[in-house]
Amino acid sequence: NPYATALSLCSVSRLVRRIxxxxxxxxxxLRRSHSVGMxxxxxxxxxxxxxxxxxxxxxxxxxxxxxxxxxxxxxxSPDSELKSDLSVLVPTLLASPALAVDCxxxxxxxxxxxxxxxxxxxxxxxxxxSPFPGKTQSLTITxxxxxxxxxxxxxxxTRKGTVFLPSIxxxxxxx
Numbered sequence: 278n279p280y281a282t283a284l285s286l287c288s289v290s291r292l293v294r295r296i297x298x299x300x301x302x303x304x305x306x307l308r309r310s311h312s313v314g315m316x317x318x319x320x321x322x323x324x325x326x327x328x329x330x331x332x333x334x335x336x337x338x339x340x341x342x343x344x345x346x347x348x349x350x351x352x353x354s355p356d357s358e359l360k361s362d363l364s365v366l367v368p369t370l371l372a373s374p375a376l377a378v379d380c381x382x383x384x385x386x387x388x389x390x391x392x393x394x395x396x397x398x399x400x401x402x403x404x405x406x407s408p409f410p411g412k413t414q415s416l417t418i419t420x421x422x423x424x425x426x427x428x429x430x431x432x433x434x435t436r437k438g439t440v441f442l443p444s445i446x447x448x449x450x451x452x
Contacts, residue, residue, distance in 0.1 A: 291332055299340040305369075308347035310359055317362035320369065338372035345377040345417075349385060363389040371410055376445075377417035390441040409440045415447040 283301045287294040307313045319337075326334035349359060367390055370376060378386050394409070 298335050302337055302340045304343040305341055306345050310349045313362050317365040320365050338369050341369055341373050343375040344373040346382050346386060348379045349382040364393060367393040372412055374412055374414045376413050377419060380418050380420040383418060387441055394440055409444040411441065411444050413445050416445045417449040417451060420452045
């Protein structure tokens, strides 16, 4: 297992960790809700390291280039736990230039990003147009099944103020 080897290398020294982690984190594959939970826990640990100003802190968002989130509909964890895990992922999602999401998970991902964006803004202040902080340049939506198209259109929120999907210049739909 190359990932186990890479993680073992990270425990050798700080220098090896700084060299290995960017390679390990270049592409993140989160196939199931369990993977989302595990990766979110890793991000929480990094947040704690940052707060402690520990030498173990590593900014994941600066090195992740691609992220794929699979189907989360067979989620065994409570809905609130999955939403909490996704909210921790939001900075990483926004920093990833290439994002791929299974159509069954698109709605949850979009809602998490939109909720994070709205919570940053003060409702008592008149906001003009401000740039959305996402760096995602391409979104690939993967689909399986006969009602995939309907799921995608239900995921797109057409209310005023939606910013995540319109901020992405390239969309690919794979069936």
